[in-house]
Amino acid sequence: MLSRIGTIAVAAAFAASPLWIVGQAAALELNVFVPAAYSPSSGFIPGADVFKKLYAEFQKQNPDITLNYEVLDPGPAGLQKLLTVAASNGLPDVTIVDGQWIARLVQSNVLQPLDAVWPESDRADFHPAVIEAETIDGKPFGIMFQTGMRGLVYRPSMLASAGLTEFPATFDAFMAAGKTLKDKGISAEMVPAKANEEPSTMHMLSIFWGLGGKLVDEKGAPVFFEGDNGKYLADVYQMYRDMAAAGVMPASVTTMDENGLKPFFYGGETLAIGFSSSGVKQMWSEMPDLANDLAVAPYPMPEGEKPVTILGGFAYALTAKDPERAAAGWKFIQFMTSPKNMGEVNEVLGALPVRNSIWKDNTFFATNPMMQSYKRMYDGEMQTRPAVPIYNTISSAISAQLAGVISGQVKPVDAVAAARDAVMPEYERQKGR
Amino acid sequence: MTDLDQAAVLQTRVSRRRASRFQINGYFFFILPGVAFVLALTLFPALYGVYISLTNLNLGYVGSSFVGLDNYVRFFTWNDLGLVARNTLTFVATSVILQVVIGLAVAILLDQRLIGHRLMRSITILPWVLPSVVVGLVFAQIFGGSRLGIANYLLSLVGIGQMSWFADPALAMAILIGVCTWRGIPFAVIVLLGGLQTLPRDVYEAAAIDGATRWQRFRYITLPMLRPIILICLIMGTGGALNSLDIPLALTGGGPGNATELIAISLYKQSFLQLDISYGATIGTVMLVANLVLIVLYLSVLKPRRRAERG
């Protein structure tokens, strides 16, 4: 608050002095909202450094623009803030948004379409699912600059010692391998299954989508329990139960989040853990011998279908309506999302690229074996989670059933019904708004 | 309740001077800012919370409207209400009783004034000084389920196999209660030790002359005379356990499934994970009522004590 008063005082002094004419001619003030993690004030120092460097570089290239950034909450408070400032004409010129917010913000007329400024040729460099995720009514409204991927992280050396050369792609082959491992006292897989934790649901979703399941219909109504969707969800639950019943996966995963699985993995108690790409760099620093002995595999599927990787991340978006400001804003977005700068940010933050050219040209992503195994997932199908408010409820309703299913106390079909019963009253309530 | 709330317990002294009729004078303006501050950020939020509970405010949406008692209907017909109420009751009752019983035992131990009792007292009080979130995080690590967890390692030394501590609902609840008790004992010790030291010597001397055993003296002198203090411990402990969120959140987060979900965890999850602020406020209002009962109980236990003090 003090700083705000300070700014006003400075602004007042500035306005009162004849100098302001010079000031106005000198620079356009470009206001940008960014989550702290993607700004020079990041709590992760190497991250802060790379953004400081890039901002300074942009400033140097564009002396006619003064860059002002303000930190935006990456959670729901951030979305609320954008909607609120839009109502009071306080919008910035550029903002970073969670991909999940784009639909809401476009609906409230906060974001400006990028179709006129963003060349087709550049769009072609992105994974089609990325473009699709940020496109509404045929127009793109943001440029995603990174994603995280979830999959089964394992040690190739351990796989080899179990007599396998490749990670099993079908569920049956995986179970067979799991039973061999079990005899050695090793579990084959551990995925986080803690209730009400988003990652628990995310690991399930890849399989569910791969089977052909859908969470919501075109209108955003929950349909994950209906017809085939319900059957697919029950199938996923059944897979978890089968693994637990056969001792291929310990039932205690229902108390664990991704970080809680690491000791089992490090200690050699499990072949693979469900993990996020964002934690890989940390793994390397904690267990240096993993640097050359780490790979990621998609989830084994019943009939060898391909699981669908979850795509998700933050995107740069344009909010300025005034042509001059919009032009300056676009310059900034273009600068931050250029293959070179975006690749640098991806590498430093340990996030995965969404541009084909970064996967190809950035040495780290192009040569590191672990990154190459992520690339194979990137080359497959990807999809974003539905951007509807009811999603939160669906996600926690689905993960809340895992404990019962895995322990065998709840049958998969009943778990689907219970999840439905947890979601639908809430959906009716939300629809009534 | 925070430690500081608990601290308020011990502040029971109200001096009595002849009171005059209230008349605004200079002192009024000394009192006003502090009291206004307190009202604005304790009483007002509590009332505002009641108001929010009557709307459909949700962080996923902009705007809200008045929905009457809808949220309360939803709360009292909630499928898991029975489970959460049972969990909360088990958790609160067990941890409070353990805190007071163990606290009394430790207080009596320290009251013996053996050599080194001061050092012992410092050590005993230590858990209370630690930020509770630290306590939660440390014990979550100690009870890690892999063989690398220190608790599992200790078990393996005595030849017992690996345990998944938090996977079994009863065990998870037991650990939760144990850790909260560990953190809560010091408060009980401080209060009870203070109480023990007020007990008059002559009664014990008389009892000793009459040939009362140690146990008889404890049972028929110490316990009855400590009753108000024990009552205060029970009430404050109940408030502390009912509202505690940091240790449960860091330790089990309500899991496995919702087997250790407490009412305070539900409030947090509904408000800030599901973003259903108004439903969270509804749970908060229900908890407010429970707290008001405790506050009234507490103040009424204090009152006779204050009277006695003056007389």
Add this chain to the structure above:
Amino acid sequence: MADISVATNRRPSRRGRQRRPLEPSPIAYIFYPVLAAAIILPLSWALFGGFKNPNELFTYPPTIWPRSPTLQNFVDIFTRLEFGRYIWNTILVAFFTVLLTLFLGGLAGYALSRWDFQGKEALMIGLLGLQLIPSTVNIVPYYMIMSSLGLLNTLTGLVLIYTATHIPITIWVLKGFFDTVPRALDEAAAIDGCSKWQTFWRVIMPLSLPGLSVAGFLVFVSAWSEFLVPLVIASNKNVAVASVGLFTFFGPEQATSYTSLFAATLITVTPVVIGYLFAQRYIVSGLTAFAEK
């Protein structure tokens, strides 16, 4: 931290008056090591964890004492993770909370000590009751209030809430202290032409440093450890305080090793434990004062 607060009604203690007979039973010594172990062992594991190499936590068998002690974790949390910022935020919040609370609580406590009016007891009891409304109940309204004041994710918001929730206890503590300052001083000051404000500020406050420091310490420790309020209204990395930093930035989703967590834990608890050791003097006299009631 009730133990310290009871110190506030301290007159010089006359320990031993009315003590019941001390019949120390040496059997009790058996329980000393048990009690000490139950408290210290879990903590020491975390304490020493801060000095281990990250991979030592993940090698079997687990150790308590670090195999090759290192300070790298402490370097890391300050250079790679900016834990220093969280600590600095915590210091700022605790400091301004103490300042504001002592000022407002001192003013009110002084007035309540010097001014007798009907309903005074009700007011003081009422304040005590308000203090007992837990932040768990008020957390949703706090979020909404701070959001509408634009104070979400600011340290100012935290200071305001902490101050409000700590004023009642401060009033009680300081009023108890002011009661022991002779009224003759006020009267003398009045004869010298001091206003009430001048008397309070120039005469009473300087004399009350011991009481102020006890109350200040209490508030400081409590503000230092506060968790739920900052978790909800100031979770952004820039304004995160140490307790939130520990929970959020070392928790799930975060790429941070447990050895760093332990190192950070050690740094977080050090100020309160040191403060506590220094305040022991007050605790002892406080317990005695309480005992004399």
